[in-house]
Amino acid sequence: MAIIKFVNEKKEIQVPEGSNLRKEAMRAGVQLYSFPHNIANCRGFSLCGSCRVLITKGMENASSMGVAEKTRLKMALPYIGNEDSMRLACQTEVNGDMEVQTKPPLNWFGENFFS
Numbered sequence: 375m376a377i378i379k380f381v382n383e384k385k386e387i388q389v390p391e392g393s394n395l396r397k398e399a400m401r402a403g404v405q406l407y408s409f410p411h412n413i414a415n416c417r418g419f420s421l422c423g424s425c426r427v428l429i430t431k432g433m434e435n436a437s438s439m440g441v442a443e444k445t446r447l448k449m450a451l452p453y454i455g456n457e458d459s460m461r462l463a464c465q466t467e468v469n470g471d472m473e474v475q476t477k478p479p480l481n482w483f484g485e486n487f488f489s
């Protein structure tokens with residue numbers, strides 16, 4: 375079993391290893407999406423990019439990133455400056471404990487933003 379701590383929501387859940395982060399968050403009532411994506415999103419197919427989260431601890435316990443996820447994230451401004459911690463929840467398998475920040479803010483002043 376693995377523990378996911380959602381820092382913004384101050385919620386901790388226990389999930390089986392290998393669980394999908396998006397599905398477990400939704401099952402626990404954790405809102406991953408901002409408006410209007412809470413109504414219209416790709417439902418976990420790595421197309422919309424709106425399930426972005428930051429894994430602030432335990433990134434080593436997340437599955438490795440696939441081509442579709444890498445491609446989608448590289449098209450997203452919020453990815454700049456968060457390359458080491460941002461993942462798409464729908465593409466992330468939880469293989470151990472982690473801390474997750476939902477709805478990460480846009481990093482306008484990240485050191486790499488204008489480079």
Ligand code: FES
Nearest residue numbers: 418420423425464
């Ligand atoms: S739900 Fe659309 S990219 Fe994850």
